[in-house]
Amino acid sequence: MPAVTEELSTYLDVFGSRAERRRAEPDWLVERRNRGMRQFAEQGFPTTKHEEYRYTNLAPIAKTPFRIADGGTVTLDDLAPFLYNEIKGDRLVFVNGQFSRTLSSVADLKASVTTTGSLLADNPAVIAPHLARYSTERNNPLAALNSALFSDGAVVRIPEYSAWDAPIHLVFVSTADAPDTATHPRVLVIAGRDSEAAVIETHCGIGGTPYWTNAVTEIVAADNARLDHYRLQQETLSAFHSSLVEIHQGRDANVTTHSVSFGGALVRNDVEVVLEDENSECTMNGLYAINGRQHVDNRTCVDHTMPHCTSHQLYKGVLDGYARGVFGGKIIVRPDAQKTDAFQSNKNLLLSENADVNTKPQLEIDANDVKCSHGATIGQIDGEAAFYLRSRGLGESEARSLLTYAFAADLLERMKFAPVRDRFESLLMAKLVQQRASKK
């Protein structure tokens, strides 16, 4: 039994200091929180000795004694760069992990778009079967820590047979006005049978000091549910961000999850998908655009447990400066999962000689009648293509931007909700300009 390190004692203290809060919570939740804390205490922060963290050193997070952030003050103006006027549906805003009624736009907190806090007070029975039930905490101590410590979170329940035309927007903003603060945002999406909806998560920051966001999203998609999920990571450039998105899909369910990472100094995103019944389909799109000394690690795992399921992963990265990208994608095909169709691709565009990528696919296939493919590429701007554009009058930086845009275009096109697509298209272009400028 290793000694309780300083790293752990910080979180044992934080957990202990929240005993009072827990007394107001239902027993099942307290139990799950205790289990989460135990799991975190047993495993601690993963180190680079763990195969799945080989290229991502979490020491900068582990070494900092993060305490839970207090509430902060944010105005709608502060949030403007992260909001979408086109979203007429519900918006929930959490500031430093706490729900903000004034910044949110939601008619009735007792309805289908609400908070864990509100549901735990009024109607805990509806989330008891789901909350902290799916997240794979066994091998993800950070997700376990989130279960132990999350203050509040968003709950989206899409009733069966209903189709929502407007996306739901969940915004988690950190003010980082005090040093060493952390939030543990929590999201639960329950897509009912034969329902259809879009949910957008934005994780952002507006302050100057380093902070840590450690988020968990659980998505359960019942039979024939269709869900379009966006996770837009726009933390400040000094922030730490870790996350788990865990998706469980029923028969004929179809989920698309977009993971976009533009911010953060050190970022680790895990996406775990379990296709639990036949003819389920999951599309996982990832886009990371990073520069300076940003480090972004994306890890995916799709578990095909039943026949006739499809998974489609495309992750693309644009890296400049000394940025470092890591991709680890695992596809598991269980013995029963005949006729699986699984595809995985990771493509990287390096804009500087100092940028670097580690990419590693992993296949565990235990069925014989399956179609699985994977591929990874790391490349630079095509000199011939750039010359072709320049020979037609486009300037050097314009040619580079256009080719970079072209590299990311198919991923952007997959974003069905046009305002998000347009926003990140311009953010990508702005990031390139900034990269070029900072080189001079």
Next chain:
Amino acid sequence: MTMLEIKNLQVSVEDKQILKGINLSVSSGEVHAVMGPNGSGKSTLAQVIAGRDTFEVTAGSVTYFGKDLLELAPEERACEGIFLAFQYPVEIPGVSNLYFLRAAVNAARKHRGEDELDAIDFMEIAKKKMASLGMDNQMVSRAVNVGFSGGEKKRNEIFQMALLEPKLAILDETDSGLDIDALKTVADGVNALRGPERAIVVVTHYQRLLNYIVPDFVHVLADGKVVRSGDKSLALELEDKGYGWLGNGARPELAVRA
């Protein structure tokens, strides 16, 4: 008036010398044909004029309207009126042909101090040019050269040339592999551009194109040098006898045009 003046141009790539002292002079209003065996350096010459930086100029000079061309970036050369129709046009997935063409036209307009064209105005101009070249409208909405047949790629080059209206157009084997209809499109595009202010250099292996675009001068390149220059009858002679009769003896003095 002399437009392009190439003197003793020597070019290497990865320490291998490809052009070994080219002399060529092109004046406004002229059409020059450049012929020569595979690997003789025709595309290298064309790409160096357009500004490809993978080639290293080790000696000689290239002036364009009296200015040092080698000083200019490729985009500056384009804006100053130099156009190269590529032997192998590059495919660019993810960039629409329409966007690319408008960006190209607007870059030149900006350079001349003119207003940039918006998408609607540009489309109108593009449609007219396409009609005059017998091109399919849907080609502009596709990604640049992606999934284009060989002939479509060459037509797309001519279309770009027609939109950009260059002063000096260099066509690198734009006729290779074309059927007679496409060949006529290329020839019509070039002939429409012909005028006292402009000059055209066609790199070709075949006499056939030169029936439609009649050159004022024909040059033969072999092993990185101009080994023979003459008028259009030289092309016919080459068609008849091949390159063998020219021998290996380079006679640069013949490169100096009348």
